[in-house]
Amino acid sequence: FTLFWSCLLLGQSLPRLSKIGNKDVLLVNNAPYLILGGELGNSTATSKASMSTVWPRLKELNLNTVLVPIYWELLEPEPNQFNFDLVDELIHDARTNNLKLVFLWFGSWKNSMSSHVPAWVKTNYKKYPRAKDDKGNSQEILSPFYRTNLEADLNAYTALMRHIKEVDGKENTVIMMQPENEIGMLPVARDHSPLANKKYAEPVPDHLMEYLLANREKLNPEFNSIWAKNGYKKSGNWAEVFGEGIATEELFMAYYFAKYTNSITQAGKEIYPIPAFVNAALNAPGKAPGVYPSAGPLPHLLDIWKAASPAIDFYSPDFYNPDFEKWNNLYTRQNNPLFIPEHRFDNTVAAKAIFTIGKYQALGFSPFAIEQNPNVELKPKEILLAETYKTLGELAPVLLSQWGQNKIKGVLLDKENNTSTFILGDYEFTASHTHNLGWDPKAKDDQWEQAAALIVQTAKNEFYFLGFGTSLTFKNLKNNKTVGILKAESGHFENNTWKVFRHLNGDQTHQGRHIRAFLGTVSLQRFTLYEY
Ligand code: N0T
Numbered sequence: 001f002t003l004f005w006s007c008l009l010l011g012q013s014l015p016r017l018s019k020i021g022n023k024d025v026l027l028v029n030n031a032p033y034l035i036l037g038g039e040l041g042n043s044t045a046t047s048k049a050s051m052s053t054v055w056p057r058l059k060e061l062n063l064n065t066v067l068v069p070i071y072w073e074l075l076e077p078e079p080n081q082f083n084f085d086l087v088d089e090l091i092h093d094a095r096t097n098n099l100k101l102v103f104l105w106f107g108s109w110k111n112s113m114s115s116h117v118p119a120w121v122k123t124n125y126k127k128y129p130r131a132k133d134d135k136g137n138s139q140e141i142l143s144p145f146y147r148t149n150l151e152a153d154l155n156a157y158t159a160l161m162r163h164i165k166e167v168d169g170k171e172n173t174v175i176m177m178q179p180e181n182e183i184g185m186l187p188v189a190r191d192h193s194p195l196a197n198k199k200y201a202e203p204v205p206d207h208l209m210e211y212l213l214a215n216r217e218k219l220n221p222e223f224n225s226i227w228a229k230n231g232y233k234k235s236g237n238w239a240e241v242f243g244e245g246i247a248t249e250e251l252f253m254a255y256y257f258a259k260y261t262n263s264i265t266q267a268g269k270e271i272y273p274i275p276a277f278v279n280a281a282l283n284a285p286g287k288a289p290g291v292y293p294s295a296g297p298l299p300h301l302l303d304i305w306k307a308a309s310p311a312i313d314f315y316s317p318d319f320y321n322p323d324f325e326k327w328n329n330l331y332t333r334q335n336n337p338l339f340i341p342e343h344r345f346d347n348t349v350a351a352k353a354i355f356t357i358g359k360y361q362a363l364g365f366s367p368f369a370i371e372q373n374p375n376v377e378l379k380p381k382e383i384l385l386a387e388t389y390k391t392l393g394e395l396a397p398v399l400l401s402q403w404g405q406n407k408i409k410g411v412l413l414d415k416e417n418n419t420s421t422f423i424l425g426d427y428e429f430t431a432s433h434t435h436n437l438g439w440d441p442k443a444k445d446d447q448w449e450q451a452a453a454l455i456v457q458t459a460k461n462e463f464y465f466l467g468f469g470t471s472l473t474f475k476n477l478k479n480n481k482t483v484g485i486l487k488a489e490s491g492h493f494e495n496n497t498w499k500v501f502r503h504l505n506g507d508q509t510h511q512g513r514h515i516r517a518f519l520g521t522v523s524l525q526r527f528t529l530y531e532y
Pocket of ligand 1: 042111181182281318320321342368
């Protein structure tokens with residue numbers, strides 16, 4: 001069965017990636033879909049009882065999608081004996097709760113380690129060899145260089161995909177797959193097992209060299225500089241082409257991790273071709289390969305990953321690091337679709353969901369450990385996320401109708417970056433943190449709570465604004481006239497129809513000078529502008 005034929009037979013109704021204008025979009029049941037997601041903590045989805053209080057919590061948070069691990073050790077407790085009970089319960093309960101699923105395959109690797117492989121793999125380390133450090137010590141990391149490891153993982157993953165196809169091929173509750181989780185090499189930059197050593201001394205594979213040469217003009221600068229330093233050598237072993245040292249060792253590992261993961265993904269897609277992505281633990285700045293989990297799909301390795309893993313649709317950053325915008329900019333180069341499968345569930349997630357969808361028109365956003373403690377009352381950060389997802393969900397049809405046409409902008413504001421300008425149609429907007437208005441005593445604080453807004457243009461002078469902690473002022477770039485507010489309303493959508501809650505004027509627009517929403521709660525507004 002080739003990928004081509006399974007696509008044809010299953011028809012054009014499976015979840016798939018497409019484009020609207022110049023942006024990627026996920027199609028689910030043939031319609032554009034925005035993932036308002038959350039990822040479960042690692043051990044939550046291991047029993048029906050454990051999930052029972054979680055489902056209502058996910059509904060309270062207004063998620064439309066939940067990212068859930070499938071654990072190899074529980075799926076295949078004995079070789080080739082599969083237990084699909086958990087998978088079936090998850091699909092059934094997700095449907096009952098009107099939620100979609102993204103499955104995370106905790107297979108060979110989970111946060112670098114092979115902690116989720118079945119006991120029969122763990123204990124049979126002769127048959128399923130481990131990566132070794134430079135002193136020959138085995139790590140609890142399956143070596144990507146051994147066919148037996150690949151075949152065992154591939155056998156389980158394809159059994160899973162076959163099962164999903166069988167039980168969900170029509171309904172499409174499962175919309176994407178994440179093969180493996182945060183792949184990474186530790187505690188040294190490369191595997192020193194016998195086969196790894198052998199491969200390291202062999203020539204860089206031809207097809208990788210061909211890819212790099214063909215894409216030479218578009219290579220990411222961080223990778224390009226490694227290759228450039230060694231004079232863009234076209235052949236030789238890894239150290240000859242890229243230079244001696246840990247930077248090259250990381251490239252080498254990235255290639256073989258990517259190739260292994262690609263084989264699994266490709267085999268899964270031949271059975272059931274839904275989108276697949278791989279996530280990365282971002283490297284802590286200033287740390288060396290081997291110290292941080294290395295060789296995953298990190299920005300400086302994406303050229304290698306792309307060359308070796310054509311079956312993987314995109315690569316995603318997990319956020320436990322600062323510099324949100326910087327990393328997202330790195331992950332949106334070379335047309336990589338942006339999806340945030342994990343962000344630490346801190347007080348900033350609501351702002352970042354709004355910003356990510358506004359600025360990048362990302363496929364979606366998903367805080368990690370979304371369920372928190374489902375038995376206690378919602379905390380402020382959870383309430384704000386719930387309001388954000390509800391409002392984004394209502395605005396989604398409008399957003400998706402303007403997707404990829406330069407009609408949507410997003411801003412993320414704090415004390416350091418407290419204003420931002422952007423252009424929509426004839427207008428230049430200035431977005432400013434509401435603490436700049438000087439009315440809030442908190443403006444004197446050292447840190448400002450993060451504010452965010454997205455603005456979508458729906459007609460020449462008509463816009464929707466969604467967010468908090470932001471004020472907007474305007475300039476017309478086409479003429480020298482002053483821009484005023486013709487009308488401003490807060491409201492919401494009911495069955496895709498705009499319902500006005502309040503007509504906003506007076507103090508709420510600073511007597512016609514700005515559009516704004518204070519911190520603390522999500523506001524959805526529609527406004528029109530005019531010139532005088
Ligand atoms: C993430 C999560 C889960 C100060 C950590 C992040 C999830 C995995 N790993 O809770 O384990 O399955 O994908 C690793 C980054 C931590 C960096 C802390 C920096």
